[in-house]
Amino acid sequence: MNKVNFIKLVVIISGLLLILSGCGASLENARKLNSEGKRAEALAMAKELLKDDDVKVRIGAVNLIGNIGGKQAGEALIDVLDDPPPVKDAAIRNLGKLRYEPASKKLVSLIPDARGETFEELAKTIRKIGPVATDELVAKFSSLPDNGRDRHKRMILAVGPTVAESIAKNLAGKSYYDNKANFDILIAFKNPKVANLLLEHIGNIEIADMIVEGLTKLGSSAVNATISALSMLKGRSGDTEMKERLIEVLGNLQDQRAVPLLEEMTLDDADRVRNKATTALRKIRGF
Numbered sequence: 001m002n003k004v005n006f007i008k009l010v011v012i013i014s015g016l017l018l019i020l021s022g023c024g025a026s027l028e029n030a031r032k033l034n035s036e037g038k039r040a041e042a043l044a045m046a047k048e049l050l051k052d053d054d055v056k057v058r059i060g061a062v063n064l065i066g067n068i069g070g071k072q073a074g075e076a077l078i079d080v081l082d083d084p085p086p087v088k089d090a091a092i093r094n095l096g097k098l099r100y101e102p103a104s105k106k107l108v109s110l111i112p113d114a115r116g117e118t119f120e121e122l123a124k125t126i127r128k129i130g131p132v133a134t135d136e137l138v139a140k141f142s143s144l145p146d147n148g149r150d151r152h153k154r155m156i157l158a159v160g161p162t163v164a165e166s167i168a169k170n171l172a173g174k175s176y177y178d179n180k181a182n183f184d185i186l187i188a189f190k191n192p193k194v195a196n197l198l199l200e201h202i203g204n205i206e207i208a209d210m211i212v213e214g215l216t217k218l219g220s221s222a223v224n225a226t227i228s229a230l231s232m233l234k235g236r237s238g239d240t241e242m243k244e245r246l247i248e249v250l251g252n253l254q255d256q257r258a259v260p261l262l263e264e265m266t267l268d269d270a271d272r273v274r275n276k277a278t279t280a281l282r283k284i285r286g287f
Helices: 003-020 027-035 039-049 055-068 071-079 085-098 101-109 116-129 131-143 150-159 161-168 176-189 192-199 208-233 240-253 256-265 271-285
Strands: none
Touching (some): 027 055, 055 085, 101 116, 116 131, 116 161, 240 271
8 A cells, every 4th residue: 555545545544533523523622633733634624614615614623634744635625626715715725824835736727717706816826836827828728719718817917027038938930920929918017037047048039029129128137137147148259139139138138237238349349239239329328
């Protein structure tokens, strides 16, 4: 018998023993067992309480399961995600508390019907679980037709910039058209982290123009990251096209912080780079 099956057997036996001993299932008793360190017995009783007719009792049981923690607790909470909103919302919240990654796919499947507090709890929990959940969210968004993406787009924006890395993973190997929806979301975040993620793809000729456009739309939040990227190429021979793109971005952003570096780039070995830097400086200086 493997470890997982053994733990399940312990939980089942513990529940049976509690029933046979006359110890009735109640939140008070379950909490007492947990406070005494009898987690398996407390979990077994709490799972029984998930079937109670009283919504408040079920919510209390969900919260207790979240406090108990562990794989068995996570599995029990997933089973409650099909309950009505008050109980479902508590389960979603506690899955976030546990950062239970195996729940990611089920959580994302709830998005189309999520409203109000349920939607808000889903966003918080996906954010807390992290990359596994955000990858699942972005993968689902990308698989949907354009006219069926609205709810998932709203969820991505609600989760916030932490989802940016999951979106950036999907940029490589796709055309300008296929990436447009992803770029629109990334730009909406207006976050310096997004600028760094976009800059990782500036050498990809297939989407380079979109990267330049995206960095430009990010505005001031892209300035420092773009200056850093160009500084790394300063004085190096070659990389002409990448230098040109970065200089173009700085010219478009028209931020005075870029002037010293652009002045240095007017001394680059390549004519194209020198000309691009001169043009960018004229944009910034207004002539």
